[in-house]
Amino acid sequence: PTQDIVLGIYYVTALIEGRKGEGMSFLSIEDVLSAMDHNVVDVNSKIRLKYRGEWITTSPGRVLFNSILHPELRYINKQMGKKSLGSLIDAAYDRVGQEALVEMLDKIKELGYHWSTISGISFGLGDVIIPPQKKDIVEQALAKEEVLSSQYEMGVLTEDEYLRQKETLWSEASREAADAILANMDVTNPIRMMMESGARGSKSQVAQMAGIRGLMSDPSGKIIDYPIVSNFREGLNMLEYFISTHGARKGLADTALRTAKSGYLTRRLVDVAQDLIIIAEDCGTDKGVCIRPLLQDGKMIISLGERIIGRTNLRDIVSPETGEVVVPAGELIDSEKAWQIEKAGLEEVWVRSPLTCALQDGICRQCYGMDLSSREKVLPGETVGVVAAQSIGEPGTQLTMRTFHTGGVRITGEDITQGLPRIEQLFEVRRPKKVAFLSDRDGYISEIREMEGKRKVFISSSEEGVESRSSYNIPASQPLLVEEGQQVRKGQPLTDGHIDPQQLLEIEGLEAVQNYLVDNIQSVYLSQGVSVSNKHIEVILRKVAPVNRVRVIEEGDSSFVSMELAWLNDLEREVENIRAGNERFLQEAVRIMSGKKLLDLAGQGGLESALVFKGQELDERSVRQILRPGSGVSELTLEDEGDVLRVIVGESSFRRAMTGLELIETVELSEDETIPSGT
Incomplete structure (x- = not known):
């Protein structure tokens, strides 16, 4: 509901002291409505009503409002604003179903319009x-x-x-x-x-x-x-009026320009996420994200319960007081379960997320959870990428309008055109203009030294009794957020400014970057009073800051190229193939070399353990030990029934030295078992 309807409902549910009929007592809802019709009592008077065997203090207006609600939702005894009406409709959808809700909404509309007319509210x-x-x-x-x-x-x-x-x-x-x-x-x-x-x-x-x-x-x-x-x-006055015109004109220009920008953002988001579709029931991952309440300046903006509704639980949620399982792993958290979790006093919950879904192309139903439009578990084939892009892009037009509504007035320290450019900056994971310095360790500020044009901040930490220090040169123009003696944690901003995601990645890892991006995108929308589900942001970030993509640092024996960005699944599959290949070749080597005497071996580094077997007859254990990945053995000389057998590792050939270098077996051995990978 909006505007007139909200105003009418707010007026009718208001409780105002000193109105006609104050203090009267009634035994039923019908009595109250009758007294109102006969003008015995005012709509906003403070009255007493016996409801379900208990006396409550309420107003005739609230009785009237409750009379149009579904019996399951009564009795709401408070003044209803836009937010509380929204929550009521939300709860009604879950409790009484769509059909009953539609009828109720119709009555709310009628009541709202009627009382906003009768109230005569206008302002002079x-x-x-x-x-x-x-x-x-x-x-x-x-x-x-x-x-x-x-x-x-x-x-x-x-x-x-x-x-x-x-x-x-x-x-x-x-x-x-x-x-x-x-x-x-x-x-x-x-x-x-x-x-x-x-x-x-x-x-x-x-x-x-x-x-x-x-x-x-x-x-x-x-x-x-x-x-x-x-x-x-x-x-x-004249000067003030002239200064004001800047803001007014900027507001109008902004509205025109940024509506186009917001449309372009939606288009880019759709472009990047259109291939994300629900394609499987469960990817079987054991990864997820940790959800906490969203705080801003120490105040809770979104509670834990609100953030976890519609998500699939990753681990058993256990009540810290009773020790019993509140919600078992793998269950969809609905509003009832979310309320139980909040009641149990939990501060964080691990849930499945589109970010950590193990599928390479789409997303699975378990990781996505509830379809927010139908309140049911998402159906296979649902184009969740496009839905996410539109859900994020559409409110972009509202971000653009902000200058217009406040007439260019500076409200906080940030420029009023923060909205959309900041969203773009976060989704594109760009380095911000004004970067904050981050602490690279857990420790404390041991010294702040004032120098010409800058300040030097020292952070000390001790590990196993060894003291170490790191220093930061901070320009004098950048305000510090810390002081001497203060404890700091790894990744904490030391100065004013935005965090550079790349720097955060190096210090704290990918999970911290994803949390930072989700929370900051959410904060920009919330500052404009727009609510966007975290799930949509996570779907887009799956493509932008993928948790399941890694950079191959060294290719080893894989088919990857050094510094290539590879899918974690592909990488793990490749490593598995190399391991299986190694195992096959080792078994082949064991078959050929077992029972033969080791005369000599050559290679670079790591040969110490292999030299132990020199002069001995080889068995499976010794062959595996000598040819293990990374052993550095490149050539072996064996004795087999008087013949000398020369084995060259990596050149794929076993040759008999005595009989004209005739090729008898081919064995390939990989030097590296695993591929070092990093993000």
Whole structure:
């Protein structure tokens, strides 16, 4: 549901003090509805109702709302906004099925439109309330700005530091003013109702109407260091109005340009993922990904339960308290099981993922899990690659619109055109412009040395009593995130900036890179209020940062070329073939060489153990020991019934030296059993 419907439902389920009929008690839902019809009690009054043998405090509006719900979903005793309506519909689909849900949605629509009309909610200039604290907030910010200016003029602050601190100062002032507006608004204020219900508008738009507009960006995205302290209610002066035009125009230009960009992103994503189809029941892998709640600035944005619904469990999930299995391995986690897992107090869960599916071409049903459109296990033949590409590309248009809605105002330290370019940067695993320095070890910051134009940061760690240090030269313009004496872990950012995936790969491995990409793509969408399932992101990343592709460093006896990017399955198959081939040739060698006396052997390195058998009669164990891969033996001289037999390893020939070099047997032996591989 959107806009009018949401607003109507929010109004009808509101509980407002001091309304007509407050404190009345009713014995049934019918009594409440009758009293409302006869105008005895107001829709938002606080009343008591006996429901299923218990007295509850509620309102006639909430009773009315519950009367249109399916009996299984009653009784919801809270004010319903856009989010809670969404959750209700979600739960209803699972509990009462599609048919009953469609009827219920129809009634919700009718009720929403009816009450948004009756409520008479609209807003005039008088509803935009400027908080009395605004004057003090502005004065304090201007005083602090003066201090920063004098420090900058004296050379205490660099230009970058000055601008950054000034930006933080005004962002904070805008935030304070926005909080003050809401604190001063009555719960029945139309603007507040529209915003809090989720029907229309956001906190930042209200802040611009009644608080402080704050700092603006110029056409190139640089901050104009003159803050707009007025708001739309008071009106802007000429200079402020002129500065505002940059943002307004940028918003319109952005909307036009980026809609095209978002379409192009969708096209590229479809191109890369169109061959990902569900082609098998189960690939049999024992790999998966570890899912944790998504946090941003220490706050939980998506709970563990929400993130694991629709995934296949990889390992038995055991309750830490009782020790009993909550969900066995290989089961699909539905909302009921997700709730049980959260209740058990678990902080992470290992699940199957499209990223780690062992199939070479498509994806298996177990690794994909639930089809999000039907809430059933995904069907064979489903084009999950295209679905993922569209699910990620479509909200891209919403990322592009953000400048338009906030009129080019700087909200956080990041540029407002972060959305789409950042998504592209992450999917293409590009090196970002402003790269953060990462710690290459677990340890602590032992020293930060200030030098000309840079700082040297030392990290110390001790392994088995041996102390070691590594140092980083960090430019003075890049703010540090750590201080002396602080404990750091491997892969932790030491400075401001984005993490370079390539660097993270070298330090922490592929799994860390995949987690970083998934979480950051998710964060960009969430910052715009768009929700995209992790599963879609993982499907695309399967092609972008494949967990089952490795780079062959040394080809050995394989058919691969050095530095080739190979499928892990192909590599393992090749290694298996080489092993089997080696075994065949070894058995052949054992057959030919057993019972013969070893006279001499030649080769490079690793011959010590082989020399033990010199002068002895060979058996299977000694032949295997001498010819094991990596032994370095290249030539053997054997005695067989008075003849001397010369064996050249690797040149595929066994020759009798005494009888005119006649070829008797051919044995090939591989020197390397395995192929060293790395990503």
